[in-house]
Amino acid sequence: MIEELRTKARELLTDGTVDCVIGYEIAPRGDVRPVFIYDPAEVDRLVFNSRCDHNLVTYLNRRNKPPKRGAPVPTTGIVVKPCDAKSIQVLLNEHQVDRDKVTIIGVACAGMVDATGAPETRCTHCLQRTPLLYDVLLGDPPESVDAADSFDDIEEFDALPPEERRAFWLRELNRCIRCYACRQACPGCFCDVCESERDDSLWIGIADDIPEKAFFHITRAFHLAGRCVECNACELVCPMGIPLSLLNRKIVEEIEHSMGGFRAGISDEPTPLVTKLTGEEEINEVHK
Amino acid sequence: MTSPLRPYLGTLIGSKDIATNIRLFQIKLDDPDEWATLSTWQPGNFMFLSTLGHGEAPFGVANIPGFGPYLDIAIHDVGHVSHHIHMLPLGSQVGVRGPLGNHFPLQEITGQDIVVIGGGIGGAPLRPVIQYLMSHREDYGHLTIFWAARSPDLLVFTDEYEEWEAMPDTEMHVTIDRPVEGWDGNVGLITQIIEDVTPSAENAVAITCGPPIMIHFVGLTLAKLGFSTDQMLATLEARMHCGIGKCGRCNLGDKLVCRDGPVFWQSEIKEFLEGIL
Amino acid sequence: MKFISKPNLEHWLGILAQERTLVAPVKATVGERPGSAAALPAGKQSCYAIVDGIDEISWGFQRTAMSAREFVFPKSECLFTIETDEQGRKTVRESIDPEERIIFGIRPCDARAIGVLDAVMLQEPADETYRQRRERTWLIGLACNQMWDDCFCTSVGGSPNSREDVDILLTEVEDGYAVDVITDKGQELLVQAVLDEKPDLVLPEPVLNEAFDVPPTDVWIDSFNDVYWERVGDRCLSCRACVYVCPTCRCFDVREETVARPDGTRVTRSIRSWDSCQGANYRMVAGGANPRSKPGQRTRNRFFCKFHYVPVTYDVDVACVGCGRCITACPVHIDISEVLQDMAQKEVV
Numbered sequence: 040m041i042e043e044l045r046t047k048a049r050e051l052l053t054d055g056t057v058d059c060v061i062g063y064e065i066a067p068r069g070d071v072r073p074v075f076i077y078d079p080a081e082v083d084r085l086v087f088n089s090r091c092d093h094n095l096v097t098y099l100n101r102r103n104k105p106p107k108r109g110a111p112v113p114t115t116g117i118v119v120k121p122c123d124a125k126s127i128q129v130l131l132n133e134h135q136v137d138r139d140k141v142t143i144i145g146v147a148c149a150g151m152v153d154a155t156g157a158p159e160t161r162c163t164h165c166l167q168r169t170p171l172l173y174d175v176l177l178g179d180p181p182e183s184v185d186a187a188d189s190f191d192d193i194e195e196f197d198a199l200p201p202e203e204r205r206a207f208w209l210r211e212l213n214r215c216i217r218c219y220a221c222r223q224a225c226p227g228c229f230c231d232v233c234e235s236e237r238d239d240s241l242w243i244g245i246a247d248d249i250p251e252k253a254f255f256h257i258t259r260a261f262h263l264a265g266r267c268v269e270c271n272a273c274e275l276v277c278p279m280g281i282p283l284s285l286l287n288r289k290i291v292e293e294i295e296h297s298m299g300g301f302r303a304g305i306s307d308e309p310t311p312l313v314t315k316l317t318g319e320e321e322i323n324e325v326h327k
Numbered sequence: 328m329t330s331p332l333r334p335y336l337g338t339l340i341g342s343k344d345i346a347t348n349i350r351l352f353q354i355k356l357d358d359p360d361e362w363a364t365l366s367t368w369q370p371g372n373f374m375f376l377s378t379l380g381h382g383e384a385p386f387g388v389a390n391i392p393g394f395g396p397y398l399d400i401a402i403h404d405v406g407h408v409s410h411h412i413h414m415l416p417l418g419s420q421v422g423v424r425g426p427l428g429n430h431f432p433l434q435e436i437t438g439q440d441i442v443v444i445g446g447g448i449g450g451a452p453l454r455p456v457i458q459y460l461m462s463h464r465e466d467y468g469h470l471t472i473f474w475a476a477r478s479p480d481l482l483v484f485t486d487e488y489e490e491w492e493a494m495p496d497t498e499m500h501v502t503i504d505r506p507v508e509g510w511d512g513n514v515g516l517i518t519q520i521i522e523d524v525t526p527s528a529e530n531a532v533a534i535t536c537g538p539p540i541m542i543h544f545v546g547l548t549l550a551k552l553g554f555s556t557d558q559m560l561a562t563l564e565a566r567m568h569c570g571i572g573k574c575g576r577c578n579l580g581d582k583l584v585c586r587d588g589p590v591f592w593q594s595e596i597k598e599f600l601e602g603i604l
Numbered sequence: 605m606k607f608i609s610k611p612n613l614e615h616w617l618g619i620l621a622q623e624r625t626l627v628a629p630v631k632a633t634v635g636e637r638p639g640s641a642a643a644l645p646a647g648k649q650s651c652y653a654i655v656d657g658i659d660e661i662s663w664g665f666q667r668t669a670m671s672a673r674e675f676v677f678p679k680s681e682c683l684f685t686i687e688t689d690e691q692g693r694k695t696v697r698e699s700i701d702p703e704e705r706i707i708f709g710i711r712p713c714d715a716r717a718i719g720v721l722d723a724v725m726l727q728e729p730a731d732e733t734y735r736q737r738r739e740r741t742w743l744i745g746l747a748c749n750q751m752w753d754d755c756f757c758t759s760v761g762g763s764p765n766s767r768e769d770v771d772i773l774l775t776e777v778e779d780g781y782a783v784d785v786i787t788d789k790g791q792e793l794l795v796q797a798v799l800d801e802k803p804d805l806v807l808p809e810p811v812l813n814e815a816f817d818v819p820p821t822d823v824w825i826d827s828f829n830d831v832y833w834e835r836v837g838d839r840c841l842s843c844r845a846c847v848y849v850c851p852t853c854r855c856f857d858v859r860e861e862t863v864a865r866p867d868g869t870r871v872t873r874s875i876r877s878w879d880s881c882q883g884a885n886y887r888m889v890a891g892g893a894n895p896r897s898k899p900g901q902r903t904r905n906r907f908f909c910k911f912h913y914v915p916v917t918y919d920v921d922v923a924c925v926g927c928g929r930c931i932t933a934c935p936v937h938i939d940i941s942e943v944l945q946d947m948a949q950k951e952v953v
Contacts, residue, residue, distance in 0.1 A: 066939060071937075073839040075838040214634060237407075238406060238859075240859055244875065245875055246861070246877065276841075278669070330732035330733055333696065378860075379686050379694050379696070379860070380872045381862070382860040405891070566890065572917070573731050574879075575855035576879070601895055601896075
């Protein structure tokens with residue numbers, strides 16, 4: 040499959056379909072990391088294995104917003120797993136990504152493993168073996184998979200008494216250093232100025248205290264309501280090991296239960312929590 | 328030992344609208360010793376101004392000591408701190424830190440013709456230059472002032488142009504970007520009017536202040552007229568939190584706008600590792 | 605050579621913990637989750653923290669996940685308070701931190717990093733808040749008997765058993781520690797410690813990693829516009845992980861935050877907090893221009909700041925101490941040692 044991936048990447052770059060292919064490579068110390076291939080001669084750097092757990096779709100936000108006004112949007116080929124493809128669907132639903140500028144190289148996925156070789160928890164909840172969205176599909180989906188789409192972990196945590204849950208979150212969130220790795224890694228977080236970084240400290244100040252840290256994570260979880268695809272990029276990148284998936288998946292569960300089974304990134308419907316404008320509304324005032 | 332980040336306390340003693348969303352503020356310090364330190368400022372220096380409640384920000388000085396009894400600062404309402412300064416009632420207490428940064432080397436360029444080029448709010452740090460030239464007129468040669476704004480309501484210090492133009496051996500050219508009803512003055516970008524007037528580069532120094540893109544294009548225009556980059560001065564802006572080389576925010580390459588600047592010769596800017604754009 | 609037995613060391617530290625504020629490495633639940641991109645081996649799952657007693661100390665630690673920087677330069681601190689009375693009159697008060705802190709177990713790289721912070725913050729005009737806190741801080745260094753997998757202190761002019769920048773340096777030997785008293789401040793601290801003399805004590809040579817070349821200044825300057833930096837920036841997420849785990853980074857943000865009280869008075873705190881040059885809008889100016897709008901420009905700025913800007917602006921040779929934390933923390937595995945070696949070989953992509 041890797042040979043197919045490299046061949047496809049070489050083809051897309053050589054015939055000019057894309058300016059760049061975003062995929063995975065092995066770094067000198069042996070870790071898997073994102074790679075941007077511009078030159079067809081370099082496609083042999085591309086790999087795909089069960090340690091390719093980054094969600095590369097976050098880079099599409101940046102690629103689709105060139106810093107210089109008026110500069111053309113570049114074309115991109117991007118390697119996506121089933122979870123990552125759901126992120127692209129969310130961005131398409133929210134008009135953040137130009138579909139014509141992206142060539143989606145979907146890969147069949149048997150699930151990712153962590154540094155010890157154990158299956159990542161999020162993959163044990165995932166029933167999707169092939170992406171729902173792709174221009175080309177590589178690899179054969181595994182026949183059967185040991186996964187169950189359940190919120191058992193959320194329900195187990197919810198069953199704890201409130202004081203215990205509160206103590207847990209205050210302890211976990213206290214470790215947060217507001218490095219924003221979670222936010223930057225998340226394809227759903229693309230605001231130009233994050234609510235937690237406003238100059239006027241309107242919502243969240245800059246003090247390194249638990250109220251600020253807790254509020255940032257809770258706000259972010261709410262802003263992802265109906266938009267989080269459970270790719271777990273946030274938890275994977277956290278240098279302090281905070282279990283962010285618990286928080287974000289709690290909201291995924293709430294939305295699913297209260298909004299008729301809605302899950303983000305499956306259809307072309309954006310989150311049910313937004314009001315969709317038809318374009319025929321009369322807007323009298325724009326608040327700056 | 329008092330922290331250099333601690334502000335002097337003063338009072339907002341005067342305020343005057345000088346353009347749309349641009350106001351000239353006059354600040355009086357409470358303590359005479361602190362005023363003695365502060366009032367050593369020179370054109371090009373900047374001060375931090377704080378509302379003592381919503382934050383502080385750096386602003387170029389807009390007068391020289393002696394031109395008016397207080398410190399003048401002109402501020403464009405564009406952000407959080409500037410907005411709160413605009414909302415301060417007269418008599419409010421404010422915090423001031425300074426003078427910071429370097430200054431225009433006016434004592435080193437005596438005997439030369441001076442070309443002053445200001446765009447929009449960029450005119451504010453140039454007003455003390457003009458005031459200095461006014462009070463040392465015989466020490467300098469011909470003075471050409473180019474002043475520009477996007478539209479007439481954004482031209483700053485309009486009520487002082489007459490006094491500036493009345494200086495001996497001085498000419499002033501004002502322009503706006505696009506035609507506006509009721510305006511019968513020059514229309515066109517500042518680079519255009521500089522090219523039309525063709526100030527001589529011989530024994531001359533040009534001093535520019537405005538947005539980085541304007542400084543860049545004015546530099547190209549002056550070069551076409553024969554100015555070398557050692558004949559062009561500019562003052563750069565940056566967001567700052569300390570003004571004393573600690574917070575690390577204002578660097579362009581290995582230069583700190585707060586300490587190595589904000590005034591630079593274009594010949595220095597050309598050598599910066601990082602561009603200003 | 606002076607020597608302190610393990611029991612005597614514990615006893616002495618116990619006294620220090622009672623009488624003053626003792627900061628020491630403690631076991632921390634950080635980087636434990638094996639799925640995390642920053643999964644840490646057991647020896648690195650620790651942080652410096654204030655300890656009340658010696659049982660909290662993590663003796664087997666290698667390198668802490670977060671550096672000791674936060675004890676001389678806090679993640680956030682109040683610089684001033686501004687009180688507004690009912691009539692609206694304001695009074696400014698400087699916030700002084702009176703605490704005396706002893707940081708035990710600081711590795712030579714982290715101590716050297718505090719030396720870098722000193723060079724920046726104490727350069728005239730000195731940052732008074734930092735200076736006062738620094739004066740009230742003692743550093744008891746703990747030499748490393750080996751370098752770990754992402755350490756590279758020897759490549760940037762440091763060493764695992766360097767005597768620089770600490771008040772006392774302890775080196776682990778059999779049954780205890782060799783004690784090297786370096787400053788008067790350190791001497792004064794040892795007054796309550798029971799020390800022995802061991803004239804035949806031989807200090808172990810630390811096991812070193814292979815050092816690599818760090819490029820000289822002209823290579824940095826020549827490479828500034830190289831597309832290599834764009835490529836490094838491509839994968840950078842523009843988060844702040846590298847900056848916040850770094851022991852020498854010191855960019856800061858200052859904001860005034862005001863809280864109204866029911867009695868009509870208000871208190872404003874001028875808060876300084878860590879900031880990061882990696883943020884997209886960090887270098888934006890009021891008019892909207894941004895010389896570092898692209899991620900590659902920002903990642904470049906960080907490397908250049910460590911190896912060129914800080915050395916030419918302040919009295920320090922290099923601003924990176926080779927601790928390797930950024931290598932571990934970076935979610936996308938941007939590796940400073942790789943960048944340095946690429947630069948030194950001028951192997952640009």
